[in-house]
Every structure is written in structure tokens, then in C-alpha cells.
Amino acid sequence: MSNVDGLVEDGWGQVADTFRANFKEGKDLGAACCVYVDGRAVVxxxxxxxxxxxxxxxxxxxxxxxxxxxxxxTAICAHLLVQRGQLDLDAPVIRYWPEFGAAGKEKIPVRWLLSHQAGLPYVDTPVTFEEACAWDPLIRALEVQKPLWTPGTEHLYHAMTYGFLVGEVIRRITGRSPGTFFAEEIAQPLGLSAWIGLPEEVEPRIARIEAAPFPYKxxxxxxxxxxxxxxxxxxxxVTxxxxxxxxxxxxxxxxxxxxxxxxxVLSRAYRAAEFPGANMFANAHSIARMYAATVSDVDGIRLLQPDTVAAMTVAQTDRTRMHGAPPELLPATKNLFNMSLGFVRSAPPVMSMFGPASFGHPGxxxxxxxxxxxxRVGFGYVPNLWAATMVDPRAIELTSAVAKCLG
Known part of the structure; x- marks a missing residue:
């Protein structure tokens, strides 16, 4: 059984037991888990x-x-700008990024970028890896692209494009790249080990990713x-x-x-580039601390105020159809992708997290x-044995243990 080190306060043993069991049962190779409550780490x-x-x-x-x-x-970065009055989620994207309006996109509001409703789930013109790392070529491709569906009527996870779409809005408003904005406004003030665009000196600290076997034919x-x-x-x-x-x-x-x-994805070029929807490197402590600062003070820092959190966690996709699903499945699937403004909402039995108000994002x-x-919980879990599942049972089991410890 793998050695487990760190902190567990009284009353939080169930989380530690669940974490250790993942190693004992072969579900984890290396991993970290952290829980903050009221601005301090309890696990x-x-x-x-x-x-x-x-x-x-x-x-x-x-x-x-x-x-x-x-x-x-990246969503927290955007909501910091909303809180400061620099970003209006109901304004058209072209207010901040005029070139985005080509090909019938002039009326798309910012909130549809954050909730995966813009109809741009992938780039439909050839973009090389080097061009994606350079940022601007990929932005130019998104500017001229026509939406795959009528924006606001359907949704589909924008796996890679989300970070570029929201990140470019951040860049246009602040004059800083999204990775720089994150570093200066979130990571550095909170003392996080988290980067969107990894500095070379951090390379020796990186965990090596291994892929778990795909359990299906x-x-x-x-x-x-x-x-x-x-x-x-x-x-x-099945459908x-x-x-x-x-x-x-x-x-x-x-x-x-x-x-x-x-x-x-395993290259130094990928780690050094900024993919604000996909390539942050971090530890569990930093993720938990960041999220904790959205719902409580952490060493005197509070990133987001309660009214900001309440507004950003309202479900956005429950009245739209998942792209590719037959219309008659809307009643059965309307909460399947329970997305608010950049966050997955708590939706039992999937991603139940800690309670009905919980929000977050898996990877x-x-x-x-x-x-x-x-x-007032902040939570982070980071493994290096990558399981090929849509929702990882390890994270569900850990959040369930947190919920039980909360009572």
C-alpha cells in the first residue's frame, strides 16, 4: 500500500480513509486531495x-x-471582471472582441461562451499544434467560423475552444493573456502552485501521467x-x-x-503554452484554496462576493437541447449537462458534490x-492515473466522504 502523508483534522477521517482506499484498491497511482472549510485546510x-x-x-x-x-x-477570472464592472455577461461578445461577429455571431452574448451554447465546440478549419500554441492563429479561425447550430438553442461541451473563447474576452478587456491574468490576480495573491502556461523551472515537480486501461471494447x-x-x-x-x-x-x-x-499534450511546448480550458498544472491544495476563496475568506483574501457566486451558478443549459440528441430526449437530458456560467452544478446522482448549491469543474x-x-467548502483532487470515464468515481467517492463529514 502506498504511503500517504499530510494533514487530517479530527472529524475528517472518512475522507482520509477513502483517499487511502483508492491506493489500496489500485484506483490511484499517485494523487493528492485537499479540503478547505471556512478558509483553512482540514484535509x-x-x-x-x-x-x-x-x-x-x-x-x-x-x-x-x-x-x-x-x-x-478561467471562469473565476471572468467573474472577477464581472464583479469589477468590466464585463457584462449579457452584452454581445463583439463589445469586447469586435472581430468575433463575423459569420452570424454578432448577437452571441458572453454568457453563451461560458455555458457552451455558442455553437463553436471545435475549430472547423485546419490549425496546427504550433498555431494553437501561438494563440492568435486559433483566435482568427474562431472569428471567421460559422456556428454549428443556432446559438442559444443547443449546447455541447466546448472542450478545447472554451478556453480560447473566454480567454480572448479576458485578454481584450485586460490587455493581459488569460494565463497572466490568472497568475497576477488569483495564483500569486493566494500563493498557489497553479499555472496556465507552466514556467520551465517547475518542470521537475510534474507528475508523470499514466493512462488506465479503457474498460470497454x-x-x-x-x-x-x-x-x-x-x-x-x-x-x-444508448441513443x-x-x-x-x-x-x-x-x-x-x-x-x-x-x-x-x-x-x-506531453510536450514542453504544450505545457508552456496557454490553453485556458485544458492545460493548467496544479496541486490539490491550490485548487481547494482557490475554490475556498470564492466562498470564504482565505488569509484575508476573498475572490468573489456572495452575489457574484449566486449569479454565476444559475443553470444555463436546462432549457436547451444537447446538440446531436433527438428533441424528444430533452425532458430526460435537460440536466445531464448541468452547466452554469463556467461551472458544472451539483446534480445528483452525478456530481452531487456537497449539497444543492455546490459548483465546480472536473477534468x-x-x-x-x-x-x-x-x-464554505473548497475541494481539490488531482491524480496522475488517468481513468477513461466520463465522470470519475474516485472524485465522486471523495466528495461524498466530505459531505458525510459535514453532516
Missing amino acids: DLWGGLADREKNRPWERDTVALVASTTKGA SMEDLAPDFAKLMGLDLAVA LVKDVYGPGSAFMKAGAVGDVTGEN SGGSLGAADPES
Whole structure:
């Protein structure tokens, strides 16, 4: 069994037990988990191996790629601008980014970028990896692109484009790249080990990612488990897996920007670039601390005020249809992608988190950052054994343990 180090305050043993069980049962290789309550850490644990090949242990300062958990950090940046009166979510994007209005996009409001309703889930013109890393070529491609659907009527996860769309609005308003804005306004004030655009000197602290075996022979084979996890009828789950998530679907295209796949994701060039929806490197302590500062004071710093949090966590996608799903499935799927303004909302049985007011964002591979304004919790979980599941059971089990400790 892997060694686990760190802090566990009285009353929080169930979280520690769940974390240790993940190693004992072979679900984790290396990982960290942190829980903040009322602005201070009550659980801060790490263990296992950061690199199996080198037998390098996971240390307190180990950081790892957290994939789409990055989206939550970028959303917090946007809501800081809303709170300061610099960004109006109901204003058209072209108020801040005039060139975006080409190809029928002139009426798209900012809130549709944050809630994946803009109809731009992938870039439909060739963009190389080098061009994506350079930022501007990809922005130019999005400017001239026509939406895949009538914006505001459907939604689909904008896996890679979300960060560029929201990030460019941040850049136009502030004159700073989204990674720089995040560093100066969030990470540095809170003392976080978290970067969107990783400095080279942090490279020795990175955990090596390993992919867990895909447990299904095909996408269709996962339908029964998907139905159980999402609380869906099997027939509905089969339709979604086939038409929405299947090969050739817009969802499958959404994860790629040019050739930003495979080995490129493991490159120094990818880590150094800014992909504000996908390439933050962080540890669990920093993610928990960041989210804690959205719902409480953390060492005298509070990022977002309660009215900002209340407004940004209102569900946006419950009246729109998931792109690719038949219209008759709207009643069964309206809360399947329970997205607010940049955050997934608590939606039992999936992503139940800590209570009905909870919000956060998961990432491919299993990471999760989340907060709850009622219990004033900030949570972070970061693994390096990437499981090929739509919602990672490790994160669900840990948040369930937190909820039980809260009572």
C-alpha cells in the first residue's frame, strides 16, 4: 500500500480513509486531495508515485496536468471582471472582441461562451499544434467560423475552444493573456502552485501521467454503466452514446484543435503554452484554496462576493437541447449537462458534490475542483492515473466522504 502523508483534522477521517482506499484498491497511482472549510485546510493529503518509471514519490509540492479543471479557474477570472464592472455577461461578445461577429455571431452574448451554447465546440478549419500554441492563429479561425447550430438553442461541451473563447474576452478587456491574468490576480495573491502556461523551472515537480486501461471494447459497451451513473433509461443512454458521444460526433471532434492530441499534450511546448480550458498544472491544495476563496475568506483574501457566486451558478443549459440528441430526449437530458456560467452544478446522482448549491469543474483523468457556498467548502483532487470515464468515481467517492463529514 502506498504511503500517504499530510494533514487530517479530527472529524475528517472518512475522507482520509477513502483517499487511502483508492491506493489500496489500485484506483490511484499517485494523487493528492485537499479540503478547505471556512478558509483553512482540514484535509491536505498526498501519496503514491509521481513517476512510476523513476520510482519518484508524490510530494507535497508535486503538480499535475488537470485538463478541464482548468475551465473553472478561467471562469473565476471572468467573474472577477464581472464583479469589477468590466464585463457584462449579457452584452454581445463583439463589445469586447469586435472581430468575433463575423459569420452570424454578432448577437452571441458572453454568457453563451461560458455555458457552451455558442455553437463553436471545435475549430472547423485546419490549425496546427504550433498555431494553437501561438494563440492568435486559433483566435482568427474562431472569428471567421460559422456556428454549428443556432446559438442559444443547443449546447455541447466546448472542450478545447472554451478556453480560447473566454480567454480572448479576458485578454481584450485586460490587455493581459488569460494565463497572466490568472497568475497576477488569483495564483500569486493566494500563493498557489497553479499555472496556465507552466514556467520551465517547475518542470521537475510534474507528475508523470499514466493512462488506465479503457474498460470497454467500444463506446456502445459503456451504455449500461452510463445509464446507471447518470440515472437514465438504458434506451436513452444508448441513443446518447451513439448519436452525441459516438465516433464522428461533434463531441468527439471537440477535444481536438489541430493535432493537439497524443504526444503533443506531453510536450514542453504544450505545457508552456496557454490553453485556458485544458492545460493548467496544479496541486490539490491550490485548487481547494482557490475554490475556498470564492466562498470564504482565505488569509484575508476573498475572490468573489456572495452575489457574484449566486449569479454565476444559475443553470444555463436546462432549457436547451444537447446538440446531436433527438428533441424528444430533452425532458430526460435537460440536466445531464448541468452547466452554469463556467461551472458544472451539483446534480445528483452525478456530481452531487456537497449539497444543492455546490459548483465546480472536473477534468479528464479524474481531477476535480469544487466549492459549496453553504458549507464554505473548497475541494481539490488531482491524480496522475488517468481513468477513461466520463465522470470519475474516485472524485465522486471523495466528495461524498466530505459531505458525510459535514453532516
